[in-house]
Amino acid sequence: MNVLIVFAHPELCSFNGALKVRAVDVLKQAGHEVVVSDLYRLGWKAALDADDFPGAWTDPDFLDVSAEQERVSAAHETPPDVLAEQEKVARCDLMILQFPLWWSGMPAILKGWVDRTMARGFAYAEGRAYDSGPLRGRRALVCTTTGTPSGLYGSHGTDDDLDRALWPIQHGILGCLGFEVLPPFVARAPGEASAKQREEYLTEYAERLLAEADTEPR
Amino acid sequence: MNVLIVFAHPELCSFNGALKVRAVDVLKQAGHEVVVSDLYRLGWKAALDADDFPGAWTDPDFLDVSAEQERVSAAHETPPDVLAEQEKVARCDLMILQFPLWWSGMPAILKGWVDRTMARGFAYAEGRAYDSGPLRGRRALVCTTTGTPSGLYGSHGTDDDLDRALWPIQHGILGCLGFEVLPPFVARAPGEASAKQREEYLTEYAERLLAEADTEPR
Numbered sequence: 001m002n003v004l005i006v007f008a009h010p011e012l013c014s015f016n017g018a019l020k021v022r023a024v025d026v027l028k029q030a031g032h033e034v035v036v037s038d039l040y041r042l043g044w045k046a047a048l049d050a051d052d053f054p055g056a057w058t059d060p061d062f063l064d065v066s067a068e069q070e071r072v073s074a075a076h077e078t079p080p081d082v083l084a085e086q087e088k089v090a091r092c093d094l095m096i097l098q099f100p101l102w103w104s105g106m107p108a109i110l111k112g113w114v115d116r117t118m119a120r121g122f123a124y125a126e127g128r129a130y131d132s133g134p135l136r137g138r139r140a141l142v143c144t145t146t147g148t149p150s151g152l153y154g155s156h157g158t159d160d161d162l163d164r165a166l167w168p169i170q171h172g173i174l175g176c177l178g179f180e181v182l183p184p185f186v187a188r189a190p191g192e193a194s195a196k197q198r199e200e201y202l203t204e205y206a207e208r209l210l211a212e213a214d215t216e217p218r
Numbered sequence: 219m220n221v222l223i224v225f226a227h228p229e230l231c232s233f234n235g236a237l238k239v240r241a242v243d244v245l246k247q248a249g250h251e252v253v254v255s256d257l258y259r260l261g262w263k264a265a266l267d268a269d270d271f272p273g274a275w276t277d278p279d280f281l282d283v284s285a286e287q288e289r290v291s292a293a294h295e296t297p298p299d300v301l302a303e304q305e306k307v308a309r310c311d312l313m314i315l316q317f318p319l320w321w322s323g324m325p326a327i328l329k330g331w332v333d334r335t336m337a338r339g340f341a342y343a344e345g346r347a348y349d350s351g352p353l354r355g356r357r358a359l360v361c362t363t364t365g366t367p368s369g370l371y372g373s374h375g376t377d378d379d380l381d382r383a384l385w386p387i388q389h390g391i392l393g394c395l396g397f398e399v400l401p402p403f404v405a406r407a408p409g410e411a412s413a414k415q416r417e418e419y420l421t422e423y424a425e426r427l428l429a430e431a432d433t434e435p436r
């Protein structure tokens with residue numbers, strides 16, 4: 001199995017980073033190929049903007065980003081950093097989005113990875129295709145960490161809130177793109193947890209990944 | 219009334235841009251003060267990262283972004299671009315987030331505005347405070363445009379999907395911060411609409427804004 005981990009935490013030594021390291025270790029040990037896109041260390045450009053289309057636009061006076069994405073894709077002029085990510089996505093069997101939940105969503109750098117990488121002409125064509133999308137057949141998994149227990153998803157929050165927070169990612173992005181979306185792995189407030197609880201999260205995550213790796217895609 | 223419009227579309231002449239222009243015109247004409255943060259033209263830095271905290275960290279070996287946000291806020295060392303946005307937010311009575319819905323969410327540049335501007339020490343303190351947040355008493359409005367009718371929110375989608383897409387923004391961000399969240403204004407697939415339909419959207423939006431401006435906050 002070929003696994004792509006898209007990692008979006010500014011601190012390598014965070015618990016989020018520890019989950020990424022554990023995933024790499026356990027999957028490699030089991031004989032799988034693992035590629036990590038570490039967006040902060042890559043210095044990933046987050047904003048989808050005119051700089052992604054340095055050539056002549058379809059309409060020089062009007063930037064239509066999805067039309068330009070389609071044009072540069074057809075002309076093999078996709079920006080090199082975006083192309084590299086698209087090649088990783090195209091090759092993977094399982095894509096893991098690994099990030100801390102900030103304001104009920106992905107950090108901007110990861111949203112920008114989606115905005116730029118999942119470009120029209122590559123990830124979708126006429127409309128957004130759900131189960132007929134070009135990336136269908138791949139699996140995707142969200143692995144995230146939440147903030148303090150006093151925050152939204154802790155003792156004052158509910159699991160419903162977490163489901164709602166993940167809907168745009170799991171359904172609006174991954175499902176739309178044709179991925180089979182696996183149940184998310186969520187470590188709640190690891191910064192407040194005991195060392196034992198953190199180790200349990202890591203063990204549980206490793207077991208989840210190995211089980212998924214042994215499961216044939218639908 | 220003091221209105222802050224945070225505008226996040228790469229193309230000024232988009233319909234999204236037209237909604238922003240109409241809002242500025244109609245509100246100014248009615249005697250309100252309007253400030254626009256045009257994130258693409260500002261060259262807004264989207265990623266919340268170590269560069270936001272150039273001084274010594276609390277723990278030099280470990281970047282805890284929310285702890286650092288709180289530290290620089292207390293030390294009056296918040297980055298100038300972030301501080302400028304915080305001052306605009308602090309002064310406003312109504313904040314409008316004006317953006318195209320990309321992948322069921324905000325463009326990365328706007329998520330990055332939230333990640334960086336709504337910093338601990340400024341926008342929240344111990345936990346996230348809902349109706350006890352320091353920004354309570356302000357109103358907020360999401361004004362967004364969707365893609366083609368063949369997309370998620372068009373003929374194959376449902377209004378439920380739109381509600382779900384906006385939940386993390388309206389509840390997870392704005393509600394959490396203490397804003398009174400007004401019903402969103404959504405222009406569906408303006409790129410596919412007739413000129414008459416687009417003009418109707420603009421008129422309807424102007425009427426909405428004037429009505430809100432005449433309404434006392436709760």
